[in-house]
Every structure is written in structure tokens, then in C-alpha cells.
Amino acid sequence: MSLRQRHLSMIALGGVIGAGLFVGTGAGIAVAGPGILVSFTLAGLLALLVMRMLAEMAAEYPSRGAFSVHAEKALGQWAGFTVGWVYWSTVVVVLAVEATGAATLATSWWPAIPQWAWVLLFMSVLTAVNLAPVRSFGEFEFWFAALKVAAIIIFLILGGLAIFGLLPDTSAVGFTNLRDFLPHGWGGVAAGLLAVVFAFGGIEVVTIAAADAEDPKRAVGKAVRSSMFRLLVFYLGSMVVIVTLLPWDSAEVGASPYVAVLDRIGVPGAGQIMNVVVFVALLSAINATLFGAARMLYSLAERGEAPRKMLDTWHGVPRYAVLASTAFGFVSVVLNLLWPDTIFLYLLNAVGSALLVVWAFVAVSELRLRRTMVAPAVPMWGYPYLTWLALAGMGGVIVLMLLDDQARVQILSTAVLVLVVLAFSRFVHRAGSPDAPPAAAVQDPAPARPRDGA
Numbered sequence: 001m002s003l004r005q006r007h008l009s010m011i012a013l014g015g016v017i018g019a020g021l022f023v024g025t026g027a028g029i030a031v032a033g034p035g036i037l038v039s040f041t042l043a044g045l046l047a048l049l050v051m052r053m054l055a056e057m058a059a060e061y062p063s064r065g066a067f068s069v070h071a072e073k074a075l076g077q078w079a080g081f082t083v084g085w086v087y088w089s090t091v092v093v094v095l096a097v098e099a100t101g102a103a104t105l106a107t108s109w110w111p112a113i114p115q116w117a118w119v120l121l122f123m124s125v126l127t128a129v130n131l132a133p134v135r136s137f138g139e140f141e142f143w144f145a146a147l148k149v150a151a152i153i154i155f156l157i158l159g160g161l162a163i164f165g166l167l168p169d170t171s172a173v174g175f176t177n178l179r180d181f182l183p184h185g186w187g188g189v190a191a192g193l194l195a196v197v198f199a200f201g202g203i204e205v206v207t208i209a210a211a212d213a214e215d216p217k218r219a220v221g222k223a224v225r226s227s228m229f230r231l232l233v234f235y236l237g238s239m240v241v242i243v244t245l246l247p248w249d250s251a252e253v254g255a256s257p258y259v260a261v262l263d264r265i266g267v268p269g270a271g272q273i274m275n276v277v278v279f280v281a282l283l284s285a286i287n288a289t290l291f292g293a294a295r296m297l298y299s300l301a302e303r304g305e306a307p308r309k310m311l312d313t314w315h316g317v318p319r320y321a322v323l324a325s326t327a328f329g330f331v332s333v334v335l336n337l338l339w340p341d342t343i344f345l346y347l348l349n350a351v352g353s354a355l356l357v358v359w360a361f362v363a364v365s366e367l368r369l370r371r372t373m374v375a376p377a378v379p380m381w382g383y384p385y386l387t388w389l390a391l392a393g394m395g396g397v398i399v400l401m402l403l404d405d406q407a408r409v410q411i412l413s414t415a416v417l418v419l420v421v422l423a424f425s426r427f428v429h430r431a432g433s434p435d436a437p438p439a440a441a442v443q444d445p446a447p448a449r450p451r452d453g454a
Contacts, residue, residue, distance in 0.1 A: 002214040005222060007138030011288060012206035012227035014145025016047075017152070018098075018285045020199040021235065022278050026257045029239075032192025033183040033248040037239050039192030042393070044232045047200035049390040050359045052380050053366040055224040058207035059377040060369070062216035065299025066207040071361045072303065074368035081425040083361040084300045086418060087204075088325070090351040090358075091293045094201075095286060095329040099123055102282040105275055119333050122286065127326045130290050133315045134212045137291060144284035151277045152234045155258065159241030162265045169266060177247055190400050194407055197397055199235075201355045202285070203228075204362075205292045212295075212316075221378040293325035294318055305428065352410035353401060356394055357418055363391045 003011075028036045054067060063069040065084060072080025103118035129140050158167070165172035182188060206223050213219035242257045245264055252260035258277075262270030298318035301310035310321040366380060367387055380387060401407035 003134060003138040003209060003212050003219075004214060005219055007135070007142050008206060008209055008213050008219050008223040009226050010142045010145040010149075011138070011209050012203070012223045013149055013230060014141060014284050014288060016200055016202045016231055017145070017148045017234070018199070018202065018281050020201075021238070022258050022274060022281060023256060024199060025196060025239070025242075026254045028192040028195035029243065029248050029257060030254040031184065031195060032188040033180065034178050034243040035182045035184070035186075035189045036192045036196070036243065036248075037236065038189045039196050040235055040239055042189075042193055043197040043200060044235060046197065046359075046390060046393045046397075047203055048228050048232065049381075049386055049393075050362055051203050051224055051228050052378070053362050053387060053390070054204060054207045055220050055378040056373075056376050056380045057362075057366060057369055058210045058220045059217045060373055062211045062213075062220070063299060064208060064211045064295040065302070066211070066296075067204060067358060067362050067365065068296060068299060069303075070365045070369060074365040075361075077303075077305075077429055078422065078425045079361060079365075080303065081300070081305050081428065082418065082421050083358060084296055084305065085421045085424075086354055087358055088293055088296050088300070089417065089421070090354040091289050091296075092325055092328040093351045095289045095293065095325070096331075096333045096335075098282050098286045098289065099329060099333055102279055102286070105279045105282070108275075116333075116337070119330075122283065123326060123329060126283070126287050126290060127322065129287060130294060130322045130326075131314070131317055131319055134317060137287070138209075141284065141287050141291075144280060144287060147280050148277065148284060149234075151280075152238065155261070156234070156237045156241060158265055158267070159238075159245060159261055162261075163241065163244050167265060173245055175244065177244055180248075183248070191404070193397065194400055194404060198352070198355055200231075202288065204358065205288050208292045208295045217377045224378065290322065290325055290329075294321040297321040297324060351414070351417070353398075353407070353414045354417065356397060357414065360391065360394050363387050363394070 025036070028039060032039050057070045058066055061070060061073065065072075065080070068080045068084030068087065071083045099119050099122055100115075102122055103115045106118040107113065107115045129137055161167045162170050163173055184191070206227070207220060210216045210220035210223075238258075242253065242261055245261055246253050246257075250260065252263070256271075256274065259271050259274045262273065267273065295318065297306055297310050298321045300306035301308055301321070310318060310324065312318070312320050367384055370376070370380065370383055398411060401411040
């Protein structure tokens with residue numbers, strides 16, 4: 001059974017809306033003030049361009065490997081191998097971070113149950129969901145994502161009414177809190193951009209899922225068109241509500257902006273309400289992250305760049321790829337618990353900016369592959385100028401990270417990860433893996449088909 005259109009559209013929304021939006025945006029507001037609106041606009045436009053490039057290639061060449069297959073087609077085996085393994089390494093570490101975050105929240109509600117037990121429960125349940133037929137996964141993720149979307153819509157409605165004094169016991173706030181729009185100048189906007197650009201990580205999952213859709217070309221185009229503009233409205237609308245209702249430099253906004261707004265409106269139990277929303281967001285993110293990781297590993301195995309056992313499926317689901325991705329998630333959680341200030345911190349730094357590596361490969365691949373497309377179903381806007389503009393934007397973000405002491409560690413750690421994967425790629429291809437398909441086999445990738453294993 002394939003994913004339906006409503007599943008794919010909600011996966012596109014749910015893959016991006018995570019705990020980073022509900023909690024992490026406070027750091028961006030603290031450094032940029034109301035100028036965070038400019039930061040979010042720039043980051044959102046960059047993500048929108050990348051999403052359009054992904055959609056163009058996914059509609060033309062639907063594959064479970066998505067951008068990894070596209071990079072291999074456009075640039076060669078080394079590129080597909082590199083971006084595929086960098087992505088997989090990134091998302092399995094993120095999987096552990098999200099599981100730890102969800103377990104921390106659950107432990108705060110029921111302290112008698114140890115954190116490791118919650119991690120075991122969450123990972124076991126979500127592994128079972130990902131081992132079920134793909135439509136069951138889609139249904140599960142649909143309702144998870146729907147809860148997050150509903151929470152944001154309610155927040156925007158309540159916030160908008162509060163701004164204009166239309167709620168009981170509230171008065172219109174006007175634009176007083178927006179007068180000092182750039183309290184730290186354009187440097188603050190740049191710092192805010194670094195704080196929020198990675199909140200758009202997860203947009204790539206929908207193109208991976210497109211290969212399991214009923215009509216990949218039509219589904220991915222419709223999902224991208226409907227979701228990305230809604231995401232910009234959700235993200236920017238939320239920031240407008242926050243910085244309009246509250247002083248940007250208040251401690252409450254820096255700690256948890258959504259809770260601060262709900263408290264300002266007078267919603268009882270605002271803190272616990274947002275904790276529940278964040279909890280659901282984390283579980284949804286784990287679910288979608290595991291799906292993307294497993295499909296990427298399956299695609300690498302198809303091309304002889306991962307153990308062939310990962311090709312075994314059950315009801316069309318790559319079962320060993322799911323279990324392998326989950327297993328590394330458990331290992332990462334153990335590393336987090338045992339050595340939080342050493343090994344796990346290094347892993348987290350290494351994947352912190354890996355999203356930019358994936359996005360850069362997407363843009364370069366689109367520049368090359370577009371030349372071979374006669375009439376793309378989801379054409380990239382303003383090709384090639386907007387593609388080059390997106391690449392320039394990524395370069396600008398990298399420069400900003402190199403100028404920031406904390407972000408510099410992340411970008412350099414990611415560079416080490418990429419170099420390690422590149423070196424391993426050369427070793428694998430020089431050794432001539434017997435499982436590797438001939439180069440022509442990846443020149444015109446077709447939608448991945450399930451392969452039933454023993």
C-alpha cells in the first residue's frame with residue numbers, strides 16, 4: 001500500500017515543525033530582537049528554494065534515495081555515497097537527541113520511571129510503526145503532524161486576537177514592542193539567521209517519502225506547493241505574534257517564547273500545554289527521522305554502498321534498514337548518557353551543520369540535472385539564477401558560522417565528517433564492491449520497488 005496525498009502533504013509539514021520551533025526560537029529572538037522576522041524570512045526563502053529544487057528532481061526521478069541518487073546521477077558515485085552517508089549519520093544522531101528530549105519531558109511528569117526506560121519505550125513503539133506497512137506509518141505521522149499544525153493555528157488565532165485586544169481582559173498592544181526593530185543592528189539579524197536556519201531541517205523527508213506515494217510526480221509537486229508556503233506563514237506568523245505581544249528582551253521570551261505568549265494571554269497551565277506540544281513534536285520528528293534514515297540506507301544498499309542485507313523487505317518495508325537506523329539511535333543515546341561532554345558532544349557538533357552539506361549537493365545536482373530534463377513536472381523557479389542565489393546564501397551562512405566562535409566548531413566538525421566519508425568512499429569504490437551496480441545503472445534512476453527478502 002502506498003502513501004496517499006494527505007499523508008505526503010502532512011509529512012512535508014510535520015517533518016519541519018519540531019521542538020526547535022517551539023523552544024529554540026527564543027535564542028534567535030534574544031540576539032536579533034524583532035529583527036528575527038528578517039532572519040526567519042531569509043532562512044525560509046532559502047529553505048523554499050531548496051525544497052523546490054528537491055521537488056523538481058524528485059518528480060523527475062523518484063527514488064527512496066532522493067537527493068543521494070540525484071547527486072550520484074549528476075556528479076558521480078562519490079557524490080551519492082558522500083551525501084547519502086552524511087545524511088544518514090546526521091539523522092541517526094538527531095534521532096538520539098530527539099529521543100532523549102522526549103524522555104526528559106516524560107521523566108519530569110513521571111519521575112519514578114527512569115529516563116532510559118522512556119527511551120526504550122519510545123524507540124520500541126516508533127520502530128514498530130516504521131516496520132508496519134508504509135500506509136500505517138503515513139497514518140501515524142499524519143495525526144502526529146496534524147496535532148502540531150493545530151497547535152500552531154490555535155496559537156496564531158489567540159495571538160492575533162490578543163494583539164488587537166479582542167480577548168477577554170486584554171487591550172490592544174499596538175506596535176510598541178516593534179519600535180526598536182533592530183536593537184543589535186544587522187549583526188543581530190545575522191546571528192538570528194544562524195539560530196533559526198537549521199529549524200528548517202527535515203524538509204527533505206517528503207522527497208524521500210515521494211517514492212512510496214501512489215503517484216510520485218503529482219504527489220511531490222502538490223505536497224511541496226501546499227506545505228512550504230504554509231510553513232512560512234506558520235513560522236513568520238508565530239514570530240510576529242511573539243515580538244508584537246511581548247518585549248523581545250524579557251527573560252520569559254528567551255527561555256520559552258510560546259509559553260510566554262500563552263501566559264500573557266492568560267491561558268491556564270500554559271507551560272504544561274506547551275510541554276505536551278513539544279513532546280508530540282519530538283515523537284513526530286523521531287518517527288519521520290527514522291523513516292528517512294531507513295529509506296536512505298536502503299537506497300545506498302541498492303547501489304552497493306551499504307550492506308546488501310539492507311535490501312530485505314517485509315510488506316515493502318526495508319526492515320533491516322529500519323532496525324540498523326534504530327540500533328545506532330540506541331547507541332547514541334548511551335553515548336549521551338555516559339559521555340555527554342565528550343563523544344556525544346563531538347557527534348552533535350559534527351552533524352550540527354551537515355544540513356548545509358545536503359543542501360549544497362541538492363543545488364549543484366539541480367544545476368546539472370536540469371539540463372537533461374525536457375519538461376520538468378515541477379520546474380525550479382528562475383533557473384539557473386535562483387539556484388545560484390541559493391548556493392550564495394548557503395555560502396553566506398557558512399561564512400557567518402566561521403565568524404562565530406560556537407558555530408565555528410560545528411562547521412569544522414562537519415568538515416571532518418565529510419572528509420572521513422569522502423575518504424571511505426574512495427576506498428569502497430577503489431576496492432570495487434561486488435554489490436555495486438554498473439555506472440549506467442544509476443544514470444536514469446527509477447522509483448524504488450520493494451524487494452522481498454527471505
